[in-house]
Amino acid sequence: MQRRGGFGGIVTLCCLVLFQCSMVSTAVPVPQHKVDLHWYPATATWYGSPDGDGSDGGACGYGSLVDVKPLRARVGAVSPVLFKNGEGCGACFKVKCLDKSICSRRAVTIIVTDECPGGYCANGRTHFDLSGAAFGRMAITGESSQLRNRGELPVLYRRTPCKYPGKNIAFHVNEGSTDYWLSLLVEFEDGDGDVGSMHIREANSDEWLEMNHVWGANWCIIRGPLKGPFSVKLTTLSAGRTLSARDVIPRNWSPKATYTSRLNFKL
Secondary structure: OOOOOOOOOHHHHHHHHHHHHHOOOOOOOOOOOOOOOOOEEEEEEEEOOOOOOOOOOOOOOOHHHHHOOOOOOOEEEEOHHHHHHHOOOOOEEEEEEOOOOOEOOOOEEEEEEEEOOOHHHOOOOOEEEEEHHHHHOOEOOOOHHHHHHOOOEEEEEEEOOEOOOOOOOEEEEOOOOOOOEEEEEEEOOOEOOOOOEEEEEOOOOOOOEEOEEEEOOEEEEEOOOOOOOEEEEEEOOOOOOEEEEEEEEOOOOOOOOEEEOOOOOOO
16 A cells, blocks of 8 residues: 655755745634534555554654554554645544454544555545554454455544543644744644644733644744743634643743643543
């Protein structure tokens, strides 16, 4: 299965990042609506080792986070129609196969961490490329290997709320960030999982500054000098829910550091 490999460091994308961060945002307000929980048809394949986690970074930019719990073995690559140029990153889905002779009634939960841009995922198809372990869990007991041997499968899928028990939303400051260029990645977002817009507020300010979507799950702003501590406000793409974390990034913040808030979306 052809899949997009993991991205290198942020620094190697400076030209692209600086261009996109400096563009004036033309995004329309995020509509307020409920996430659609109906089942829809799609197809699925698997990648990596048969019982493996399928983790190798991915086009969302989560890096080594996909190799450990709670993401481990639940990661998945999706076709462009679900990836949404990276704004679909972090969304959670339930996927189940249909053949009653080999498929259980059990649906597996996957988190979007990667994109599969070609092959089965091309031409506007809705497709999931799962880890070998997740793909095998759709089978009845003892038939995991036989299910994987079938290759591409027809499946049903639907959105499901993301759940990270014991975790609060965290903000990772991407490598290369400075007082004039700040790039953030959201981690462990309960509920919708995706991000439709992000804003930051500097110390001693009432103004929320809009960030721009760069690539994958990464957002940035060019302005400066930026002065922390920073509050961060995010709005989900799917349902338009908003959450603000006050002074979550300290004044003496560091690139490549992750700062955890004290809150998360209520399920």
